[in-house]
Amino acid sequence: MVQKSQFVGQLKDKDGVQAPFLVKFSQVGMGKNGKPFLNLVLMDNSGELEARVWENTAKYAGQVVRDVVVMVQGKVQSYQGRLQLVVAEMQILREDDITWSDYLQKSKVDPEALHGQLLSQIASMQDPFYRALAESVLKDDAEIVGLLKRAPAAKTVHHAYPGGLIEHIVSITRVLDFLAGHYGSAVDRDLLFLGGFFHDIAKIWELSFEKTTDYTTQGKLVGHLVMGAELVERKVRELDAREGRLAAPFPEYKKLLVKHLILAHHGKLEYGSPVMPQTLEALIVHYIDDLDSKVNQIGGFIAQDISPGDWTALNKHHNRFFYKGES
Ligand SMILES: [Fe+2]
Numbered sequence: 451m452v453q454k455s456q457f458v459g460q461l462k463d464k465d466g467v468q469a470p471f472l473v474k475f476s477q478v479g480m481g482k483n484g485k486p487f488l489n490l491v492l493m494d495n496s497g498e499l500e501a502r503v504w505e506n507t508a509k510y511a512g513q514v515v516r517d518v519v520v521m522v523q524g525k526v527q528s529y530q531g532r533l534q535l536v537v538a539e540m541q542i543l544r545e546d547d548i549t550w551s552d553y554l555q556k557s558k559v560d561p562e563a564l565h566g567q568l569l570s571q572i573a574s575m576q577d578p579f580y581r582a583l584a585e586s587v588l589k590d591d592a593e594i595v596g597l598l599k600r601a602p603a604a605k606t607v608h609h610a611y612p613g614g615l616i617e618h619i620v621s622i623t624r625v626l627d628f629l630a631g632h633y634g635s636a637v638d639r640d641l642l643f644l645g646g647f648f649h650d651i652a653k654i655w656e657l658s659f660e661k662t663t664d665y666t667t668q669g670k671l672v673g674h675l676v677m678g679a680e681l682v683e684r685k686v687r688e689l690d691a692r693e694g695r696l697a698a699p700f701p702e703y704k705k706l707l708v709k710h711l712i713l714a715h716h717g718k719l720e721y722g723s724p725v726m727p728q729t730l731e732a733l734i735v736h737y738i739d740d741l742d743s744k745v746n747q748i749g750g751f752i753a754q755d756i757s758p759g760d761w762t763a764l765n766k767h768h769n770r771f772f773y774k775g776e777s
């Protein structure tokens with residue numbers, strides 16, 4: 451076993467580094483002088499750090515790839531207000547030298563407890579067709595439930611840690627439950643719930659998250675909106691085929707309304723939705739999804755900011771500084 455004594459979270463400017471890290475991202479770039487360099491993101495269970503390799507790029511490029519653990523020798527530098535590791539030498543570690551818990555992000559949530567909350571949300575649904583559809587995916591399908599308890603909700607942006615997807619789903623559905631009470635008969639509570647449950651469910655196949663998180667080929671070529679709509683199609687067909695499961699065939703218009711919630715949840719065509727929200731429920735799911743992801747993302751950004759003073763560093767994603775309050 452290789453002992454790990456230096457962790458990303460403790461590194462400071464000008465520190466010498468001799469420690470193993472998990473490779474999250476690896477790409478060859480071209481320097482201004484025309485020389486290739488290696489651009490890496492290294493991680494361990496305490497955080498992430500960008501790294502550059504200026505020498506022997508060709509030697510490392512094919513080996514130092516995503517999901518390997520490398521012993522790194524180098525030095526920490528401050529570059530444009532952020533820490534960066536300049537690597538002098540690297541060596542790939544063998545699988546049996548690695549204690550994975552040193553490298554993998556810990557879940558910030560309790561997926562078992564969240565799944566329990568999800569099941570009680572489902573149990574409170576009124577419409578037998580909608581409830582059966584929710585159960586067929588989130589209760590009876592062991593593969594889906596297993597993946598859901600480990601999946602992050604995104605590669606980097608929001609809820610990007612194990613269990614992040616189920617946290618996002620339960621959080622949204624709680625807000626939708628409140629709004630269902632608030633708007634009363636103008637909206638269908640069961641449909642709102644299905645929007646919360648299913649809008650991002652296909653991220654369990656869109657992303658691979660064994661060690662680090664990345665998009666799968668299926669995720670890149672099809673994406674979680676269309677894959678989610680396909681899942682609904684498949685589950686409705688299975689429910690209809692199971693003798694005695696439903697009192698009547700699953701109504702076509704209800705299936706369309708559920709698919710619409712998934713396909714419209716990004717809100718705009720330029721954000722990847724093939725259709726814009728055209729029901730009240732789809733509109734509400736879109737806004738609450740957007741709100742929940744932003745609160746998680748910006749909250750995390752503010753919590754991790756180390757800039758001195760009352761304001762955060764520039765958040766490039768939102769193109770603004772955030773106010774941390776008087777220090
Ligand atoms: Fe989404």
Ligand SMILES: [Fe+2]
Nearest residue numbers: 618649650739
């Ligand atoms: Fe979402």
